[in-house]
Amino acid sequence: MVLAFSGRRLPSLLLLWVALALGPLARGELAIEITQGVDAPVPVAVVPFAWQGRGRPPEDLGKIIRFDLARSGQFAMTAPEDMLSLPSRPEELYVRDWRVQGIAYVLLGSVRPTESGLEARYALFDVFAERLLFDETLEAPPGQLRALAHRISDRAYEQLTGIPGAFSTRLLYVVAQNIATEAETFRLEMADADGANAQTLLKSREPILSASWSPDGQTVVYVSFETGKPAIYLQEIATGRREKLTDFEGLNGSPVFSPDGKQLALVLSAGGNPDIFVLDLETRKLRQLTRHFAIDTEPSWTADGEAVIFTSNRGGGPQIYKMNVRSRAIERLTFVGDYNARARMLADGRYLIFVHRQDGIFHIATQDLERGTVQILTETSLDESPSVAPNGSMAIYATRSNGRGILAVVSIDGRVKYRLPSTEGDVREPAWSPFL
């Protein structure tokens, strides 16, 4: 650098040198490191969507999205009454209208009927940076307005949080009515993640238990007592076609698909006491995984399909164990407390979510498998059956309120909680679908 320049360029270089030397001297410029935050909900406004068809819109897309985002607990939603203007296109948005209210993001859009169904145009605007984050269109078949709204919620959620949204997913659960009476009935139901569009997959006079999803979301497995004793069934959602998989002597319980969908882990007690088995769905071959005089039950798979975690009382009280399906190496995972059961491993493989008893009260808790720390997520007392949303942000579980079984949702960090609008009867055994 020094030797390369010609004489003519020297002055400017020299000046530059002086400037470089002085510049930093003249400026003490602050450098600050911030290591904490408040994690308050981010203010977001979802403007009512404009309807560009004739007559009145079937339903306001904006309202469905607003409820979706509000449920996530990450956002403080602005009520439409409080909005100073109701733009439906980014060009119509006046930044000041939103900035004065401290709103950080505005989602707006419109829907119009097309020949093939519905088309939504929607945009997300960053108010403080005055920047359009996206401006897109999405189509849906007729009558799928809610699905369209959930897709838009997913899109906005992912943009704002960095995590895929799980608003377009579904829930399975069992509703029991008139329990302990002559008219006792059980229904296996499926609904959207927000509780809407509930439909009955199976109705029975006998108990239905342990429903869970195939990884592609097309099939469910469950235990039904319809023949008077427990048997495991497979049912295609779209066609309703059912198949009985096992009805051995004794217990047939807790079926769960492996992550690749080719196997089922389940519990059988044909050998005398409950043990974990693996059923190959292609060959229909059954393989015994655990062989212990204690009770082994409630299996589930690790995300990589390499291991099954289950509850066993082999150490005295119920605790969570993990067994490698090939090597059958076994490892105890939980040590805090004298009752830990019904575990599910989060997709990151680091956290376990399970039912944890403390002072005689059953809570949903997580355990960091690296550090061993247990965090209790729920405050209610009879919490059971946690099932994790496919984006890993929330878990749904069954609990009791005013003597009735209801479903509730808690975020994996315990910060956000909500209850699902309770229907009639006793609701129990929820299972959150994979991404659909």
Place this chain on the structure above:
Amino acid sequence: MAGLRAYLWPLAWALLFHVVALGLFSANWSSPPALRQNSTAEPMMAELLTLVAPAPKPAPKPKAKPRPAPKTKATPKTQKKAAPAPLAEAPAPARPEKAAPERNAPPAAPEPEKPSLQEVLGTDFEDALAAEASSDGSDRPEAVGSYEADLMARIVSQWSRPPSARNGMSCDLRLALVPTGELVSVTLVRSSGNAAFDRSAELAVRRAAPFQVPEDPAVFDAYFRSVTVTFSPNDLRY
């Protein structure tokens, strides 16, 4: 080559300037290089770590000028102490700025540098050293710390991290402020790799603005016209 001789004087000035600069650096070297404050009064207050941003700039210049170096060696006693200077450069910057005339406070264009350079050279070197020593290690006006803390508290109170944020993520934003405390621009100078995280930091800054800044234009220019903020959460669960 003949043209080079014409620039002998400017070169000499420049060398002299370096000597002074090195002297200042070394004079300051013995003092604690950075402030580390912890507010116990406010639990929300994050750890305040003042890394001095301009340090990287002066660093390359001794290396980049191999030729002047030998001549510099011949000059004053401070030279020996200057050896470890790269580490010590940090706290130095503000002092000479104050030594320089107040009227030249905004050091923008290269033009005004020349007079100020002469004036720097004109000031009594020993006096400068003495002033340096008496300033008790901190060469910043006392008020800077409280404005800095206020700026940080405002940002902290507005920073809502997305659920995808993890301990260990880190991004740098450069804030450009005007003397009324308003935010002119926020620039992402180093991304965390997570767009949602970066945006949460940017949003925190924009929501926290305007800021309280010192009224003294010289102090404002020195410390608050451009502020670099690092966002690196350490209180998250993951």
